[in-house]
Amino acid sequence: MKADLSPRMRTALYGLMCVLLIPFVFPTWWMVTSSIKPISDIFAFPPQLIPQSYDWTTYSKVFELQPFVRQYWNSAYIAALVTVGTMIVSSMAGYAFARIKFPYANTIFMIVLLGLLIPSEVTIVPLFQMFLKAGMVNTHWPLILVPIFGAPSVFATFVMRQFFVTLPAELEDAARVDGLGRFKIFRKIALPLARPALASVAIFTFLHSWNLFLEPIVFLSSAEMFTLPQALTQYTDAYGGPMWNIQLAAATLTALPVLIVFVIAQKHFVEGLAHTGLKG
Amino acid sequence: MAVAQENAYPEGRSLSPFWTIARRDSLAGFLFIAPQLIGIIAFVLIPLGLVFWYSLHEWNVLANTFTYTGAQNYLMLIEDESLVEVLGATAIFSAGLVVMNMSLALLLAVLLNQKLAGIAIFRTLFFSPVVVSLVAWTIVWGFLLQKNGGINGMLLMVGIEGPNWLREETTAMISVIVVQVFKNVGLNMILFLAALQGVPKELYEAARIDGAPAFKQFRRITLPLISPTILLTSIITIVGSLQVFAQIAVLTQGGPGLSTTVLVYYLYQQAFQFHFFGYGSTLSIMLFAIVAVLTFAQWQMRKRIVFYES
Numbered sequence: 333m334k335a336d337l338s339p340r341m342r343t344a345l346y347g348l349m350c351v352l353l354i355p356f357v358f359p360t361w362w363m364v365t366s367s368i369k370p371i372s373d374i375f376a377f378p379p380q381l382i383p384q385s386y387d388w389t390t391y392s393k394v395f396e397l398q399p400f401v402r403q404y405w406n407s408a409y410i411a412a413l414v415t416v417g418t419m420i421v422s423s424m425a426g427y428a429f430a431r432i433k434f435p436y437a438n439t440i441f442m443i444v445l446l447g448l449l450i451p452s453e454v455t456i457v458p459l460f461q462m463f464l465k466a467g468m469v470n471t472h473w474p475l476i477l478v479p480i481f482g483a484p485s486v487f488a489t490f491v492m493r494q495f496f497v498t499l500p501a502e503l504e505d506a507a508r509v510d511g512l513g514r515f516k517i518f519r520k521i522a523l524p525l526a527r528p529a530l531a532s533v534a535i536f537t538f539l540h541s542w543n544l545f546l547e548p549i550v551f552l553s554s555a556e557m558f559t560l561p562q563a564l565t566q567y568t569d570a571y572g573g574p575m576w577n578i579q580l581a582a583a584t585l586t587a588l589p590v591l592i593v594f595v596i597a598q599k600h601f602v603e604g605l606a607h608t609g610l611k612g
Numbered sequence: 613m614a615v616a617q618e619n620a621y622p623e624g625r626s627l628s629p630f631w632t633i634a635r636r637d638s639l640a641g642f643l644f645i646a647p648q649l650i651g652i653i654a655f656v657l658i659p660l661g662l663v664f665w666y667s668l669h670e671w672n673v674l675a676n677t678f679t680y681t682g683a684q685n686y687l688m689l690i691e692d693e694s695l696v697e698v699l700g701a702t703a704i705f706s707a708g709l710v711v712m713n714m715s716l717a718l719l720l721a722v723l724l725n726q727k728l729a730g731i732a733i734f735r736t737l738f739f740s741p742v743v744v745s746l747v748a749w750t751i752v753w754g755f756l757l758q759k760n761g762g763i764n765g766m767l768l769m770v771g772i773e774g775p776n777w778l779r780e781e782t783t784a785m786i787s788v789i790v791v792q793v794f795k796n797v798g799l800n801m802i803l804f805l806a807a808l809q810g811v812p813k814e815l816y817e818a819a820r821i822d823g824a825p826a827f828k829q830f831r832r833i834t835l836p837l838i839s840p841t842i843l844l845t846s847i848i849t850i851v852g853s854l855q856v857f858a859q860i861a862v863l864t865q866g867g868p869g870l871s872t873t874v875l876v877y878y879l880y881q882q883a884f885q886f887h888f889f890g891y892g893s894t895l896s897i898m899l900f901a902i903v904a905v906l907t908f909a910q911w912q913m914r915k916r917i918v919f920y921e922s
Contacts, residue, residue, distance in 0.1 A: 342728065349723055349734050355794045356738050362762055363752040375758070379765035425648035433634070434641025444648060447656050449907060451855045453876045454900045457883050457893050458662035459655065481651020489648055514640035543746040545858035546876075550884055561747035565862055576755055583748035594743040598736045601743070602802055 363587070367391075367580040374577055390581045398563055399556050400582065407560040407586075410475050411541040417480035418488050418537045419530055426492025427518050431504065441493075447486030452478065453546060460550055474551045475559070479541055488533045495529035496522060531600055542590065560586045660900070666893035673887040685894040697870040698878045701785070705874050706853040708789040713849050714842070717797050721804035722830075735805075739798035746795065750862045753791040754778065757863075781871040784864050788872050792859055796852070800845045807841035808834065840914075847910050851903055875899050 337345070366374050370387035373380055394400050428434070429441050452459070463474045479485060499522060507517045523530075548562040558566070564586060567578040594601055670681045689695060724735050741749060756762040757777040764774035777783045811834060819829045835842075857876045860866060866873035866881070873881075879899065883892025 337726065337728070345723060345726060345728060352720065352723075353734070353737055355790075356741055356798075359749065359752045359756065359794075360740065360744060362756060363748065366752075366755065374755075375760045375765075377760075377765050378769055379762050421647045421651070424644045428641045428644035432637050432641035432644065434638040437641065440645060440649060443657075444645075444652050447652055448851075449904055450656055450660060450900060451851065451903065453855055453857065453879065454896045454903075455656065455659035455663055456880075457666060457889055457896055458659035460884075461662070461666075461889075462659065477651075478655050481647060482655030483652075485648065485651065514637065514644075518644075539743065543858070545747060545861070546880065549861075550880075561745065561858065564745075564747050564751060574751070574754070579751050580755060583745070583751045586745045587748040590743050590745065591740065594740065595736065598739070602735065602739060 360587070360591070363580050364584050367577060367584045369577070371577050374580075387577075390577045391585075393578050394567075394582045394585065397567060397578065398558075400563065400585075402556050403558050403560055403563040404585075406472065406557065407542060410472055410559065411538050413476050414479045414541040415534050415538045417476070418485045419533055421480055422485050422488035422533060423492050423523060423526065423530060424518070425489045426494075427496050427522055429489070429493045430496035431499070431522070432514065444486055444489060447483040448490070450483055452483050455483075456546065456550060463551065469551055470553050470557055471551075472557070475541070475544060475547055478547070479537070479544075484537075484540055488537060491533055492526065492529055495526055499525060528603075535601055539590075663893045663896045663900075666890055667897050669890045671888075671890040673889065681890075685891050688891060689894060689898065694870055694873075694878070698873050698875055701870065701872055702854070702874045704785060705789060705856070705872070706850060708785070709792055709853040709856075710846060710849050712789060712793045713797050713800060714846060716793060717800035717804050717845070720797070720801045721808055724801070724805050725808045735802075738801060741795050742798040744795075746858055747862060749795050750791060750859050753787075754863050757787055778864050779868055781868055784868060784872050788856075788859055788863055791863065792853075792856055795859075800849065803841055803845050804838065807838040811837045843910065843914050847907055850906055850910070854899065854903055854906075875902070 365381070365383050367390060368386050368388065369376075369380065369383045370385055371390075373384065425444070429437060429444075459474065459478065460469070463469055466473075468474060503521055503525075504517055507521055512520070543561060544559065545561045548559045552558055552562065555563075555566070560582075564579060564582050565574075567575045567582060569575055667685050668680060668682060670679050670684065671677070720738055724731055724738070758764075759774075759776040759779070763777070767774040775783050777787045815833050815837075816829055819833060824832070854874075855876060856874060857880065860872055860874060860877045861880075864872045866877050875895065876899065879892055879895040882888045882895060
């Protein structure tokens with residue numbers, strides 16, 4: 333954007349960015365360090381930026397008070413299923429909207445896009461009633477089916493369509509001359525090329541499912557069925573106040589693995605999302 | 613018949629007169645979109661119809677009655693004194709969030725667009741809250757914002773006695789906005805950064821030769837050229853701000869009073885805590901109308917604001 337910066341400007345920019353970083357980085361640091369402090373130290377004054385003594389028993393309490401392993405598994409398998417399911421449903425739909433001529437394609441595309449306008453919060457009351465009638469309340473089905481097929485997958489379909497539109501037509505023409513059917517063209521030619529778009533779909537679908545909060549608290553009622561976000565808020569004392577050290581330990585266990593995966597794969601994360609936006 | 617010809621398709625030329633390429637494509641197209649379309653019908657369109665239907669009824673879950681009352685729930689919207697406060701809180705929350713999010717995202721994107729060593733590390737760190745579990749992020753902020761929590765502890769070290777952030781109306785609203793901004797600003801930042809990198813460098817060189825100061829370059833070149841991204845992100849951010857629920861539920865439960873009760877939280881309370889499913893549905897329709905009007909308005913504005921579209 334600009335020619336080389338002067339050394340003074342450089343220092344100023346680094347300084348500004350370091351100050352701006354505090355609210356982005358410090359909470360995570362505070363979460364991890366406070367979770368290993370003894371309870372008497374977590375509200376200590378002056379605040380202990382680095383723990384002076386450690387208490388690891390907090391972590392065993394996380395598992396004693398709730399079926400935390402089970403809840404972890406619930407969140408993980410739901411997020412995995414939703415991610416894979418959304419990738420399949422939206423890459424197929426996105427491909428068809430971009431590359432196949434079929435009657436009413438535009439009308440149907442507009443109907444599907446309506447899903448972007450209707451956040452799941454709008455339809456939560458009837459969805460609850462529908463799943464209640466189907467006997468699926470306090471099961472994971474609503475948290476799996478609605479994101480894969482309903483409104484949350486529409487954005488993914490839109491991203492996939494925007495990607496498939498940019499593929500050169502010659503690729504497919506050659507395959508057709510070779511006698512490949514539509515599904516084979518999709519699977520053998522289009523889909524492998526769509527890896528960057530699929531990666532960004534996978535990332536935001538996973539995060540969306542991993543973070544769901546309203547739906548679990550509406551649909552789930554027993555501790556073994558809870559997902560992580562819901563479980564974290566359940567570590568409360570007899571008066572309903574949060575048991576801070578235990579909540580922070582459980583929050584650390586929830587946040588850290590995803591954070592580590594992100595740091596390892598951050599190039600794909602950030603660039604994948606950037607491409608999504610550019611073409612949007 | 614059809615099956616036999618499906619097998620014959622690899623030969624390509626030996627198609628029956630009926631299964632032309634166009635017909636095959638139509639069938640394939642419908643099959644490809646079927647899962648998504650059926651999903652939208654089952655989980656979006658039917659529920660939308662139902663929510664409207666429910667909104668015309670008084671629904672007593674305990675007595676198990678469901679009576680048609682026409683527009684009565686909609687009249688209740690006008691008489692509901694809490695709703696005025698709720699809509700006010702929603703407007704302040706959304707406006708504050710969008711303004712803070714967009715300007716911070718733009719500032720960070722401009723900073724990250726500079727040629728500096730190690731800039732990728734800063735990018736990673738600014739983005740990192742996006743991948744931190746939402747409720748975990750909210751819990752640690754709730755912990756920091758306690759009266760004797762980390763933020764007030766640090767303020768006290770420089771001699772300032774901080775407020776009880778989550779228990780006073782103004783600071784509670786500021787807190788929920790700020791927590792949400794830092795959580796998600798990284799997304800918009802990355803979208804802006806990608807847009808900035810797409811601005812042709814020759815334009816800046818030409819402007820510099822003409823002696824245009826940096827601020828003018830930003831206003832006259834950068835902003836117009838990234839305006840499509842600004843429009844897109846502002847739509848996503850506004851619609852997203854109307855869906856914020858977990859942060860409110862964890863940090864303030866809508867309080868103190870109704871000061872942070874945004875529309876989604878109020879809807880949840882009416883429907884799932886007080887079991888007013890009819891009135892809850894009416895509030896859902898209202899939320900839908902607000903989202904639709906805002907999206908439509910912004911889409912209309914693109915003609916005036918957006919400089920060009922790629």
